[in-house]
Amino acid sequence: VSGAQGRFAYKLLSDLFANYSNALRPAEDTDRALNVTLQVTLSQIIDMDERNQILTAYLWIRQVWVDAYLSWEREAYDGIDSIRIPSSYVWRPDIVLYNNADDQFTGSMETNVVIRHDGQITWDSPAIxxxxxxxxxxxxxxxxxxxxxxxxxxxxxxxxIDLLNKQETGDLTDFVANVEWEVLGMPARRNVITYGCCSEPYPDVTYTLHLKRRASFYIFNLLLPCVMISFLAPLGFYLPADSGEKVSLGVTVLLALTVFQLLVAESMPPSENVPLIGKYYIATMTMITASTALTIFIMNIHHCGPGAKPVPQWAKVLILHYMARIFFVYEVGESCRSPRPEPDPSPKAPVGSGGARGPASPGEAFVDLEGVPGGSASCAKGGCLCRQGSSILRNVEYIANCFRDQKAASKRTGEWKKVAKVMDRFFMWVFFAMVFIMSVLIMGQAV
Incomplete structure (x- = not known):
């Protein structure tokens, strides 16, 4: 029986293509359009080149049409219902991908077609x-x-040729999941467009592939390192001003973020739309640049030296009094609950005065010549001792003035250092809040 069917198959093939030409459109009525049904099955997404804006996909394309010259009676050929022959034997519609970006223009694979007894031809061909x-x-x-x-x-x-879509969506049954992209859908739509070159309408079927990027790889390799590095920037304000590493830390963090920015720029197309992660990098780099500039300004305040002007009264009230308590900035010897009391500003008795003796400060000296043997009495007796006593008074007064100036300069320097320390602590928390808010905003996009 199988041998008989084989002989009938050869006879059928010989009879079908005896007077057949695959160069002409197989329609009995040339005024009527030939219906071609198209169905696309997405098998795999091979590559998505964002920089060159090219999608490489592996598709199965099915085209179905009726050839009026390739039909037969099954009873005449031992009940043969269909045959499979090379697709080059029959006429094929020139269905092409309009938005093709392949430089070699490779089409579908030359696979066999299935011809049924009623003339229906089904052509399944894979294509990359x-x-x-x-x-x-x-x-x-x-x-x-x-x-x-x-x-x-x-x-x-x-x-x-009237091109029709068999289904409202592309077939995703045999789709191989991609590690980077998630396919949300593939709706199909038939369009009839009249182009500027021709007056006739040209139908087409457009499949829209909806893709969503799997962001886990980029979160762990580009985003989280940037977040952790950006949290190092506010810690530059916490470093002591005498360490010499405050500016170096800011510059190092800035260079590290520049490397990540270059990695993102290499994979993105050079368009005017800045990526979200690029905006985050730019905002973080701007923040780190501002923190480095503020660090330099605060270090200048810290090292202003003894020749600086006294701290203004508003700065003493606002920074040294209120902000220092808010940010828990205290000097050595101060308590976090009760700050160190200020020294008594009551006036001291001048050197050599004959009045009542007040408490002497560390920078002042009190000299009473009455207690010196032969002091005032000796001055009355001889001018030599009086001249020596005046010289001693001048020297002691000079030393006392030097101690007084040194103490005042030390106090001004300490106040400016405390101002710088309070400002460091203030900007540290401000920049910590900025980094946290930016990180929450960028991570919120992943939800």
Missing amino acids: TKSSCKVDVSYFPFDGQQCRLTYGSWTYNGNQ
């Missing part, structure tokens, strides 16, 4: 396509893309 895709990276790495695959006849207009 490279299509142009408009990429919007504004929300990278939490972005989604819409890539279109537009199929239509290249030479036949709508009056000759």
Whole structure:
């Protein structure tokens, strides 16, 4: 029986193609359009090149049409219902991918076609396509893309070939999951467009591939390192001013973020839309630049020296009194609950005065010549001792003035150092809050 069917198959093939030509459109009525049904199955996403805006995909393309010259009676050929022959034997519609971006213009694979007894031809062919895709990276790495695959006849207009979509969506049954992209859907839509070159309408079927990027890789390799590095920037304010590493830390963090910024820029297309992660990098780098500049300004205040002017009264009240308590900035010897009391500003008795003796401060000396043997009495008796006593008084007064000036300069320097320390602590918490808010905003896009 099988041998008989084989002989009938050869006879059927010989009879079908005896007077057949695959160069003409197989329609009995040339005024009527030939219906071609298209169905696309997405098998795999091979690559998504964001920089060149090219989507490479592996598709299974099925085209179904009726050839009026390739039908037969099954009873005449031992009940043969269908045959499979090379696709080059029959006429095929010139359905092409309109937005093809392949430089070699490779089409579908030359597979066999299935011909039924009623003339219906089914052509299933796999194809690796490279299509142009408009990429919007504004929300990278939490972005989604819409890539279109537009199929239509290249030479036949709508009056000759009517292209139809078999289903409202592309087939995703055999799709192999991609590690970077998640496919949300693949709706299909039939369009009829009249181009400027021709007056006839040209139908096409457009499949819109909805993709969503899996952001886990970019979160752990680009985003989290940047967040951790950016949290180091406010700690530069916590370093002691005498360590000499405050500015170095800010510059090091800035260089590290620049490296991550270059990595993102290499993979993104050179468009005007800045990626979300790029905006985060730029904002963080701007913040670190501002923190480094403020660090230099605060270090200048810290090292102002003894020749600086006294701290203004408003700064003493606002910074040294209120802000120092808020940010728990105390000097050595001060208590966090009760600050060190200020020295008694009551006036001291001048050197050599004959009045009542007041308490002597560390920078002042009190000299009473009455207690010196032969002091005032000796001055009355001889001018030599009086001249020696005046010289001693001048020397002691000079030393006392030096101690007084040194103490005042030391006090001014200490006040300016405390002002710098309070400002360091204030800006540290301000920049910590800024880094935290920016990190929450960028992470919120992943939800």
